[in-house]
Amino acid sequence: MAYAGQATAGSRSDRLERLSPLDAANMRVESRGGPMHVAAIGVVDGTALFDPAGRLRLAEVRVDLNRRLHRAPRLRQVLVRPRRGLGPPAWADDARFDVARHVRARPVPAPGDEAALLAVCEELNQPLLDRSRPLWELWLLPGLADGNVGVLFRLHHAVADGIAAMAMMGALFGAVPGAAPPTPPWRTAPAPSAWQLFTDSWRRRADAAAAAGFRLRHPALVVHSFGARARQLRLALGEGLAPRVSWNQPAGTRRRLLLVRADLGSAKSVAHAHGGTVNDLVLAAVAGGARRLLVSRRELRPRMVLKASVAAAARAPADLAPTGNRAAVMVMPLPAGEPDPARRLAQIAQATSARKRHPPYQPGGRFAQRAMVWAMPRQRLVNLLISNLPGPPEPLYLAGARVLELFQVGVVQGNLTVAVGVLSYAGQLNFAILGDADALPDLNTFADGAAEALTQLGARATTGRILGT
Incomplete structure (x- = not known):
């Protein structure tokens, strides 16, 4: 599959976006003690990320990334967990979103080599992401011996799979050097009310019932779908x-x-x-x-x-x-x-x-x-x-600084x-x-x-x- 390129904001539908069964399974794994976030580690050209006094331009990086977040709205959203009977968790805009909570810095200790960088990444990547906030973090890691800056990007698997995560990185990391242009102010949509959650839940149940009725009227489709899944499972288990x-x-x-x-x-x-x-x-x-x-x-x-x-x-x-x-x-x-x-x-x-x-x-x-x-x-x-x-296939840029290397974890x-x-x-x-x-x-x-x-x-x-x- 070709590189997906940059994510786009798309239309913000009035229909609630719920946590899928697969993503709920990822959350369940994490609740049992297994972290379910993925990460990317990069090395960025430090020339454009330090001011004349040698200080990291952290505030400027935050401004640049904040201007790009409209291309990946999920990075401004949290999971709303309804009470019992109102359906699975739903995605909603975070009214308290602050990019400074998600884009932070941590110096790499001496000697500033790869081992030191990876040790910091191992430490920062260990904790679970805070479920009360949008499920991502970006860490800038200055202090490398060559003057470059390490980057650690953490994203929960419930937000995106690998292909979608690369699209999100394309949204935050520009394809050309230079700062992101100003964008219209973000307007936070209100969190869904209990009534919205209730009606959406029943609408989904009605859709599921209609789909079940369709399958009952067309049993050949059910047999075909079941057979396809059975073949998939048989092939997976048939390996021994x-x-x-x-x-x-x-x-x-x-x-x-x-x-x-x-x-x-x-x-x-x-x-x-x-x-x-x-x-x-x-x-x-x-x-x-x-x-x-x-x-x-x-x-x-x-x-x-x-x-x-x-x-x-x-x-x-x-x-x-x-x-x-x-x-x-x-x-x-x-x-x-x-x-x-x-x-x-x-x-x-x-x-x-x-x-x-x-x-x-x-x-x-x-x-x-x-x-x-x-x-x-x-x-x-x-x-x-x-x-x-x-x-x-072409280099990405973080706040105008070229990303020299990139790894997925x-x-x-x-x-x-x-x-x-x-x-x-x-x-x-x-x-x-x-x-x-x-x-x-x-x-x-x-x-x-x-x-x-x-x-x-x-x-x-x-x-x-x-x-x-």
């Missing part, structure tokens, strides 16, 4: 159980984050030369990282094939809505037991080609989503999580203590490897193995570096 590995244990509360960088142009050339895609190359790199970790832990077995839950695009080509989730997953094999990187990539390319003939699995219905929430800490279907997003949940987020950005192919700090104190072994696999295939990859070199 994932092999037991030591890192599949209930996730704790502490995280560790490492970065791997590759050149997008060389990655495309390598992937195509082996008859695959960049997605296949990403999976091969992750398989290489997992292999290195298994070897170091003496868990690798001959012909061992791990299983990864890979986020898949479930949006229609015309669906570029800057909010909401269209979540789907595919279970992909990772032949960690294959020692040769080229054969590993070829096996993955063959497997992905076969799986693309079938739609990805989309959890539908409250029962299925509740079952997934219950099963996550004890599931045996997959070993790790992977998300690969197409980012903007996923979510560790249940007993899946490794999540690999991959983002293409302005000629870069960037990996953010997130691990549970207790289950994976040796996460660097995984990152080194992924970088080595990319390099062996010719994609020119590096792990952590001193910023500015």
Whole structure:
């Protein structure tokens, strides 16, 4: 899918926007102790972000971002939780919205290298987002040794999936240098009244009853829909159980984050030369990282094939809505037991080609989503999580300052203590490897193995570096 570009404000309908069942499931996971926000980490050219005295232009950045928020109205909204009988939570404008509560700064301690930056990001990304406010934060992180500024953007999964989150970032981060033009004052819509919530809830129930009646009059459609979902579930479950590995244990509360960088142009050339895609190359790199970790832990077995839950695009080509989730997953094999990187990539390319003939699995219905929430800490279907997003091909700008690098950070949940987020950005192919700090104190072994696999295939990859070199 192409980069979605900038989000647009769209029309503000009088119809209430409710929390979807899938987003409610995300909230339920979080209520059980598993954070469900995603994040992006970037490095921004510091030249335009400091005044002549060397002070961060925080107030000016806030003004610039505030002028752009009309392009992503959800970032000014909170969840209103009605009393029982008035339906699920609804999105409403935050009458007390203050951009200063969402855009803040925190200095990176000496020596200001990548390790110091990531340590600050790990700390800031740990707490849950405050549900009494719009569910996002942006942190400016000055103090890097090269004079640049780190950025941490946090967004709740109930607000947007990966594609929609990139659209929101396109709204806040301009595609050209220069400050955002002045915009008309934002007019806050009043929160829905109890009567509005009541009538909206009954309207939705009437719509659901009408839809049920339609299905009863057209049983063939019901059979077709049920059959499609059954096939999706059968394909997901038909992969069999994932092999037991030591890192599949209930996730704790502490995280560790490492970065791997590759050149997008060389990655495309390598992937195509082996008859695959960049997605296949990403999976091969992750398989290489997992292999290195298994070897170091003496868990690798001959012909061992791990299983990864890979986020898949479930949006229609015309669906570029800057909010909401269209979540789907595919279970992909990772032949960690294959020692040769080229054969590993070829096996993955063959497997992905076969799986693309079938739609990805989309959890539908409250029962299925509740079952997934219950099963996550004890599931045996997959070993790790992977998300690969197409980012903007041209640089973004934050308040006129060029974004030099950008990484997407996923979510560790249940007993899946490794999540690999991959983002293409302005000629870069960037990996953010997130691990549970207790289950994976040796996460660097995984990152080194992924970088080595990319390099062996010719994609020119590096792990952590001193910023500015």
